[in-house]
Amino acid sequence: MKALEQELITLKTGIARMSQIVIEMLNNDITALVERNSDLAKQVIETDNEVDKLDVELDELCLKVLALYDPKAIDLRYIVTASRLIVDLERIGDHCVDIAKEIIKINEIPPIKPYLDLPKMAESAGIMIKEAINAYFEIDTKKALSVIKRDDYIDNLHTQILRELLTYIVEDIRKTxxxxxxxxxxxxxxxxxxxxxxxxxxxxxxxxxKVIRHTRIEELGK
Structure with missing residues (x-):
């Protein structure tokens, strides 16, 4: 096996592991919220150290591959894409930590509502992460587009939940x-x-x- 191929396998393995960890962090966040389990929320915070470690290791691996092997064409795009994926996965881990810290605060006060839509929202976000990484491994544009389309569902739930929470504040200031x-x-x-x-x-x-940022999803389906 060529050295470059071995490095790419190592990179794939690391990205798969990193994505699995952040999805698990998100799932644990919601479990900690629903079950009022602050110990689990603290575990999420501690797990971020592993995400940060992978962030550094994989970033260094990308730089090493670019410097030593001078990859061309699809291999070059594959490495550049990997470096971008690593950044977003690390930031997802940071958001999971922020959520965990907030959940610890929430668990110290009486619950103000049943948690129905938030778990749905988190589950859908986790699916998006998983499917986006699968699209990377499979070089699957259709799967990538399906992830982008799912974001509308998240946005709608976000708006719905915020509206509902504002109603709770108006009805009872103690729930602020x-x-x-x-x-x-x-x-x-x-x-x-x-x-x-x-x-x-x-x-x-x-x-x-093709760069598709700021492009209407309807145009990509044509």
């Missing part, structure tokens, strides 16, 4: 603290979905050489 914390959690999940969209967009670029 909890509602604001939940707004922060909702916003962070929405940002995670945005990063998943970024993942899909750079995968689309890798496969086609």
């Amino acid at each position: 603290k909890g509602a604001i914390s939940l707004m922060f959690v909702t916003r962070s999940i929405e940002r995670i979905a945005d990063h998943a969209t970024n993942l899909a967009e750079v995968v689309y670029f890798m496969a086609t050489g």
Whole structure:
């Protein structure tokens, strides 16, 4: 096996591991919220150290491959895409930590509402991350586009939850603290979905050489 091929396998393995960790962090965040488990939220915060370690290792690997092997064409786009994926995955991990910190605060006060839509929102964001990484491994533009389209569902849930939380504040001012914390959690999940969209967009670029940021999704389906 050529040295470059071995390095690419190592890179793929690292990205797969990194994506698995941040998805698990997001899932644990929601479990910690629903079950009021602050110990699990603290575990999420600690797990981010592993994400940061992978961020540094994989970034260094990308630089090494570019310097030593001077990759061309699709191999070059593959490495450049990997470096972009690593950045967004690391930021997703940061958002998971922010959510965990807020959940610890939320768990110290009485719950203000049943958690129905937030788990749906987080689950969908997790699916987006997973599918975007799968699209990278499979060089699958259709799968990448499906991730981008799913972001509308996240945005709609985000708006719906914020509207509902504002209603809780208006009805009972004592619920303000909890509602604001939940707004922060909702916003962070929405940002995670945005990063998943970024993942899909750079995968689309890798496969086609076409930059699709700020492009209407309807135009890409033609």
